Amino acid sequence: MSYDAKFKVWRGDADGGTLEDYTVEVNEGEVVLDIIHRLQATQTPDLAVRWNCKAGKCGSCSAEINGKPRLLCMTRMSTFTEEQTITVTPLRTFPVMRDLVTDVSFNYQKAREVQAFSPPADLQPGEYRMQQVDVERSQEFRKCIECFLCQDVCHVVRDHEDNKPAFAGPRFLMRVAELDMHPLDTADRRPAAREEHGLGMCNITKCCTEVCPEHIKITDNALIPLKERVVDRHYDPVVWLGNKIRRRGA
Amino acid sequence: MAHVPFSGGVHAPGRARIAARTLREDRWWLQPLVTFVCFSAWLLYGLVRASLQKDYFVADYGYLTPFASPCLSTSCVPGSTHFGTPFGEWPALIPFAALTLPFLLLFRLTCYYYRKAYYRSFWMSPPACAVPEAHVSYSGETRFPLIAQNLHRYFFYAAVVISLINTYDVLHAFRGKDGGFGLGLGTLILLANVVLLWCYTLGCHSCRNIIGGRLNHFSKHPLRYKAWGWVGKLNARHMTFAWITLGSLVVTDAYIALVSSGTIGDFRFIN
Numbered sequence: 001m002s003y004d005a006k007f008k009v010w011r012g013d014a015d016g017g018t019l020e021d022y023t024v025e026v027n028e029g030e031v032v033l034d035i036i037h038r039l040q041a042t043q044t045p046d047l048a049v050r051w052n053c054k055a056g057k058c059g060s061c062s063a064e065i066n067g068k069p070r071l072l073c074m075t076r077m078s079t080f081t082e083e084q085t086i087t088v089t090p091l092r093t094f095p096v097m098r099d100l101v102t103d104v105s106f107n108y109q110k111a112r113e114v115q116a117f118s119p120p121a122d123l124q125p126g127e128y129r130m131q132q133v134d135v136e137r138s139q140e141f142r143k144c145i146e147c148f149l150c151q152d153v154c155h156v157v158r159d160h161e162d163n164k165p166a167f168a169g170p171r172f173l174m175r176v177a178e179l180d181m182h183p184l185d186t187a188d189r190r191p192a193a194r195e196e197h198g199l200g201m202c203n204i205t206k207c208c209t210e211v212c213p214e215h216i217k218i219t220d221n222a223l224i225p226l227k228e229r230v231v232d233r234h235y236d237p238v239v240w241l242g243n244k245i246r247r248r249g250a
Numbered sequence: 251m252a253h254v255p256f257s258g259g260v261h262a263p264g265r266a267r268i269a270a271r272t273l274r275e276d277r278w279w280l281q282p283l284v285t286f287v288c289f290s291a292w293l294l295y296g297l298v299r300a301s302l303q304k305d306y307f308v309a310d311y312g313y314l315t316p317f318a319s320p321c322l323s324t325s326c327v328p329g330s331t332h333f334g335t336p337f338g339e340w341p342a343l344i345p346f347a348a349l350t351l352p353f354l355l356l357f358r359l360t361c362y363y364y365r366k367a368y369y370r371s372f373w374m375s376p377p378a379c380a381v382p383e384a385h386v387s388y389s390g391e392t393r394f395p396l397i398a399q400n401l402h403r404y405f406f407y408a409a410v411v412i413s414l415i416n417t418y419d420v421l422h423a424f425r426g427k428d429g430g431f432g433l434g435l436g437t438l439i440l441l442a443n444v445v446l447l448w449c450y451t452l453g454c455h456s457c458r459n460i461i462g463g464r465l466n467h468f469s470k471h472p473l474r475y476k477a478w479g480w481v482g483k484l485n486a487r488h489m490t491f492a493w494i495t496l497g498s499l500v501v502t503d504a505y506i507a508l509v510s511s512g513t514i515g516d517f518r519f520i521n
Contacts, residue, residue, distance in 0.1 A: 016267050067273030067380055087273050092380075095264035102266075131469035155376040160388045161262035183466045200397070201390030205366050207379035220455070220485065224362050228403075228459035235400040 002027050003082045007035065009047070010089040013098045019087065026077050032088065033061055033072035036100070048099035056213055059147030063100050064089045069149040069211045072100075091152040106157075106164060107148050110172045113196065117179055118187040134183045141178040141222060143214040144171065150208035150218060156201050167198035170208035174222040180229060190233040193226055202227070259382050271382045278378035282371035289368065292496050299503055300345035305510040306330070306503075312422040313436045313510075315503040316443065318346040319419050332422055333415075350412045357405035362455045363489045365399060403456035413444070413451050420444045426521025435517040436505060443495075443502040450491035453484030 005026045008019040022043060024035050033051055040047050052058040054073045061072040066087050080086055094102040151169040152158065168176070176197055180189040193199040204227075208218045216222075232239060260271060272278075299306075299317050306318035307330040314321065314330050321330045325340035345351055358364050369375045376383040391399050423440045426432025451457070462478025465471055484491070508514045 010266055010268060012266065014264050019268070064273065064380070066275050069380060089268055089273065090266045092260045092265055092268065096266040133468040133475055134466070137468075153379050155383050156388065156390065158380070159259035159376065159383050161258065163388065181466055185466075198390075198392075200392035201388070203365065203369050203375060203390050203396075204362055205369050205376065205379075207376070210379050219366075224455045225459060225463050227400075228456060229464060231400045231403060231456075232459070232464055236403070 005035065005077070005080075005082065006085040007039070008085060008087040009036070009039065009044075009100070011044075011047070011099050012096070014096055017096070017099075019089070028078075030077050031073055032065055032070075032075045032077065032086070035077065035086075036072060036088065048097070048101045050101045057145055059145035062091055062147045062149050062152065064092060064152075069153045071147060071149070071213050074213055091148070093152040093154075093158040094148075104148050104151075107146070107151055107169070107171065110168045110197075111175070113168065114172055114175050114179070115187055115189065115192065117182065117185060119184045120186055123184070128184060130183070137181055137221070138178045140216055141174050143216055144174065145214060146171065147213060149211045149213065153207040153211045154202075155205070155207065156198075156203075163198070163201060167201050168196075170202070170218050170223060173197055173199055173202065173226060174216070174218055177222040177226040177229075180226065188233075190226075190230045194230050194234060199223075199226060199230060272380060274378070274380060278381055282374070282377050285367050285371035288496070289371070292500065295500060299507070300347065300351060301343045303340070303342065303346060305507040306346070308436065308506055308510045308516065310427050311432060311434055311436055311509075311516060312425040313440060313506045313516075314419045314422065315506045316347075316416055316419070316447075316499055317351075317503050320350065320415050321346045322349065332418060350408075350415070353405055353408035354412055357402075357409040357451075358492070360399050360402035360405055361488075361492065362402070363492045367492075402454075403460065406451070406454050406456045409451050409454075413447050416444045416447060426518075428521065430521060432521035433519045435519075436509060439502050439505050443498040446491060446495050446498045449484055450488070450495045452481060453486075453488045453491055455485060455488070457481055458485050 002025055004023050007022045007024055009022060011017055011020050022039055024039050024043070026035060033054060036047070036049050040049070049061065049072070051061040051073065053060070056071055056074040062069065063072050064070065065072070065075055069091065072088070088100065090096050090100045091102045094104050094106060097103050148171065150171050154169055156167050157164050157169060173193065176189050176193050179185050179187070180193070202223055204219055204223060206219045209216070209220070212218060260268070296317065303325070306315045307313065307321070307327045309327065309329045312329065314332070318330070320333045322333060322335060323337040323340035323346065324335045326335065326346060340346060370377055374384040375388065391397055420440045423437045424431060424433060458478065458481045461481050462468070462471065462474040465474060468475040468478070509516045
């Protein structure tokens with residue numbers, strides 16, 4: 001069953017833009033990305049939108065639908081009423097390039113700032129057999145498709161552009177947590193988490209978890225455990241005292 | 251870390267120029283509003299009840315409200331001093347549990363769930379996802395006083411001790427009028443409350459870290475891994491227990507107040 005839906009789509013670039021009204025045909029079973037493609041095919045051939053897999057696995061079609069960060073390809077039209085006007089805008093945390101496409105290079109910069117996996121220098125390939133219980137905690141984090149919706153929704157950078165240099169964002173703090181929990185990683189990542197990646201700026205309001213299309217428990221399983229590990233290292237007087245005594249005894 | 255003045259947030263240079271600060275159309279304001287009202291009401295109730303020093307103990311059945319436990323002064327009603335009376339006369343308006351209540355409040359105040367809830371509802375930082383916060387600058391939990399949130403685990407240790415005290419109080423509530431074994435509705439309410447308090451306390455994120463979360467080789471610590479799994483199950487419901495225990499504390503205290511003041515009688519099953 002088809003109907004005509006009302007859409008508002010942001011059109012423009014870094015110099016300015018507007019929300020433009022469109023009426024587009026919607027068919028049963030379609031997602032918002034299908035409608036954006038129909039819009040391109042029938043009314044606005046120059047509409048810029050980034051997309052790839054149409055299956056929620058490539059993380060390309062991130063945008064904001066009615067103000068909420070979502071994947072265009074995973075947002076079913078059946079979640080809206082036929083009378084509802086659907087507003088589609090680019091991600092509002094990153095610089096816009098054109099229409100629905102933003103420049104997400106902030107995230108690649110932050111990815112480069114995380115120290116790579118550091119196994120023991122003398123460990124040869126095949127020498128270590130990973131147990132399932134040791135690896136399953138990080139497997140959750142490996143589901144990340146890098147859609148950067150968590151980075152987009154995080155108010156630390158969304159509402160404060162000036163925090164961008166000091167804050168890695170939930171996606172990369174999760175990466176730090178993943179590496180810190182790895183049985184073979186030799187780096188102590190806790191000082192860097194606090195001083196270089198801005199873990200203390202996270203006030204765990206859980207928006208990253210709310211928008212994650214892979215349903216990764218970013219806050220409960222990565223950010224809070226990482227905060228607790230930093231507490232182990234930097235704020236626990238019992239640990240501090242123990243280390244002091246051990247050093248004196250050595 | 252240096253902070254420059256307000257940079258415009260979603261209106262920062264280079265971002266899509268959209269006049270509305272949020273385009274959300276749902277009732278995003280409802281959840282923070284409900285949280286604000288409920289937390290404020292709870293704090294007001296707790297403050298009034300703890301300061302009143304009245305109707306906190308049912309002598310016939312040994313019911314002592316958690317808001318007055320442990321009662322350690324000679325001003326306490328006879329029978330309510332489960333741990334003796336190391337203190338003399340207690341000043342008016344100061345809660346009998348003044349030694350423990352601050353730690354319980356700080357345990358909840360620094361709890362990761364409550365932090366999320368009050369940052370959103372009281373401090374609007376942010377009030378809801380993709381809704382701009384009301385502040386011009388933001389340093390998170392990197393500076394005083396919010397850097398003290400990192401002390402959560404110490405308040406967790408205190409909360410474990412206080413939960414043990416509450417558990418001991420429940421044992422006293424299995425008492426009949428003649429001093430022998432007894433069981434009433436108040437006993438069951440106190441018991442349910444303390445079980446829920448344990449579920450909340452042991453499901454804490456700090457507990458999860460201490461029990462096993464800090465380990466990298468789970469395979470080398472099978473018992474701690476098992477315990478970490480159990481705590482994880484409670485931790486997944488931490489928000490639920492945070493809310494339920496707010497309610498169970500009020501229900502327990504209100505029931506004891508009503509029975510103690512003679513407004514209602516205790517429904518007895520045994521003795």
